[in-house]
Amino acid sequence: MTEKNNVLEEDLTQESPSGSRFAWKWKNPVRSDVMTLAWPVLIELLMGSLFGMVDMMMLGWIADKALSAASVAAVGITNQPMLIGLSLAQALNVGGTAMIARYVGAKQPHKVESVLKHVILLNLILLAIPLSLFGILYAEQIMVFMGAQADTVAAGSTYFRIVFVGFVFQTFNMSITAALRGIGETKAPMMINVRANFLNVIGNALLIYGLLFFPRLGVTGAGISTTLSQVVASVLMIRYLKKKDSPLQVNFLKKFRYNKTVIQNLIRIGIPASLESLALRIGILFFVRIVAGLGTVVYASHQIALSILGLSFNPGQAFGIAASSMVGRSLGSKNLQLAEDYAKETRKIGSLISTLMAVIFFFFGPQLVGLYTSDPVIIANASGALKIIALVQPFQSSQLILAGALRGAGDTVWPLVATFVGVFGFRVILSHVFVNIMGLGLIGAWYAVFADQFIRWTFVYGRFRTNKWKHVKIK
Template sequence: MQPSTKQLNLLDPTIPARSIIWFLAWPTIVEQILQVTVTYVDSAMVGSLGAEATAAISINNSMIWLVNGWMNAIAIGFSVLMARNIGAGNTVRAKQVVKQSLLASLWYGAFLTALLSVVGLYLPTWLGAAENVRPLAKDYMKFIAIGYIPNLLMIVIGGILRSSGDSRTPLYLNTFNNLLNILLNLFFIFPVVKVGSLSLKGLGMGVGGASLATTLSCTFTAVLLLLSLFRNDRLIKLEIKDWKFDRQIHAQALKLGIPVALERSTLSFGQIVLTKMVSTLGTAALAAHYLANTAESITYLPPSGISTAATTLVAQSLGKGDTTLAKKFADNCVVAGTILMSTMGFFMFLFAPQLMGIFTSDQTVVHLGAKILRIEAFAEPAFGLSLLVFGVLRGAGDMKGPFTISLAGMWLLRLPLAWVLLRTTHLGLQGIWIAMMSDLILRGIISYFRYRGGSWQKAWK
């Protein structure tokens, strides 16, 4: 029997584990490919404006990663809690979790908008951006900040739908989001848009136009995702009544989400420190660092989709009380995801110059970016393993594992080694990426032993 319906019973014993994993994973993988494609297009459009424009996005990127990490932590906390209740057969409670997640999105989204509107004014100076880059960087962050309520709603609702067994609705609506983003980019970034022989007038906002296009497309998509929760065929169909604050649900979701937020904060603050180091190497190095990170993100897609499936399947299986099924799903996900990540790393090594050439015609940036991508390629198998194990651990409720592993890799290895190599060698940006590679390999090794130990199966209790 093959899964064919959108609201599949993920714990149906008559369906092979690999079929269920693929049913959940492929829409997420395609969705992420679309998102990365838009990031590629976005970076290429901005890159066409020059290295200063690319550096303006790069200087903000670590802070944006930090905030995105917080938003994903909120989504994971509520999604895992909801999946736990679905696995236990308590759909009434699952619906209440969804309602509370939407209320939380409004509060936290408003807080993030206020926070980043202020921080964005000072961040470029704090991180040592060149004088000519700072105004562009402030302009970019200004429009990103005002979109955090719809952005958070998108992330939370997408996570809720995937954890309930519907990974296709987020795919369809995020496809719309990505296409709309590209279209708005054209008219917001450039003063003139050529369509065949026609020349249409654009807003010519440059870097700020790219962030405004992102915010507007997120807003439209968030509204559509919200409306989808009220459909009659939805397992977690919502109703207008009974939206009171539930302290217990928020406490449970926070207990699950706070370690994830700490993990993401650990990584993102580390990235901010790393960006500060990179900025001392000049605008070309900063642009190469940002674009290489963007190019590398394509390798995450298959394992990230499978990791998301692992979180959902392990959470529902353990919610049902079936540790054998949870282990079966986990083993399949870890093996498949690691193999896919390794394959993607191999192709990244081969085609590093071509990947960098997508984003910029600056040959200095392309040459440097290709070198650091090839360094990172050696870490991809270990990185893939850690991504998959983290997905399993989160589904099991072992949120502290990813946090402690990330803390050790970033702050005990990556940053100290990057500082040493920067100060004592002439490797420059390559030295920083050697430190990144070492961190990812360490994470993979620790993750392997954490997973093999099996204690995650009892973390649920």
């Protein structure tokens, strides 16, 4: 995008680079495209995080304080191996999004369906089904390995198994969502996922507390509700793809044809992304074990802080996803300057939103944690962690968005390097030093998180500045 295009007003009928038409005149069409694509993703992620926070709050409000803390800890323990599986699936999705965006930008939409089918099948056959079976068969052993105390295992092993059944459906949904984002369609997955999450919250209320005529199942009820919501989302996704006016036409009854080029691209883009995700999750496993050693109550405080941290990830993730799609399509159409403009604009807007959230976390931490629990020890621990989370925000948001831009270009090696160095070289080592050697407790663990995010930002920002990502080739 040239300087002239950024300054002059666009005609009402001009087609924007992202494929949408302007509803009124914009002085900055790049910003228009960014907001058009990013706001549904941001709403979707924010609502997902908020619904997740409500789930955690519901468990925190269980009358029996010991059972409540064990239930919250059980969800946190379950989330870690679950996130490993989801991050591996997401690595394939990264490759799919990059390829689909390139093909759309290069006016080759006939290749999109083949890419999506390859991603779905690889995710289900290689990851979702085997990992789901492993989680169901070895739930207690995995939880103990993760550092769960006996009360946490007793409260949450059934929850663990039920949620891993839903993992298969969640993986399927993520693949379709990634493909839709690659073509620039973000509103449909937003509506589907918000509806599914809303049903999950209603189901949690009914099954955790035994409202109306439903049994009181506690954390097990939360697992049932979560899995059913994933099934509902899968049904809605398939219905959307079967609509005649769907921008992503996929015929699941049509015979699948293996495509060597698609596999080669997915391997070249997906392996670094997969290793990045694996490094991140394995590093966090070690990190979680260090924190879990501080006891159930402190670990529950940590999980509440993580829940709120998840909310703060949303602007960076949303604008990172938008950057992936727009950078990929711009490079597909050979417009290198436009790709850079999109990356910079997404970073600017996402960082502004994250800064606002940082202010809220820093000054209103106790009030936010108080929504989860009335336990003064948990409130004190978690609100202290929130002050560090606030300081993390500028670096976290920037690196998430620029890493998204690099992935959209198919440049997935440097985000891998950044994550490996940040997580293993700083988060794991420093958390061990601060918690186990210096005895700083939970606050020490979060000092290590700050160091990790700063290092990752340094690597990703440095790579973006080289402009080498503009010249990555996809067949």
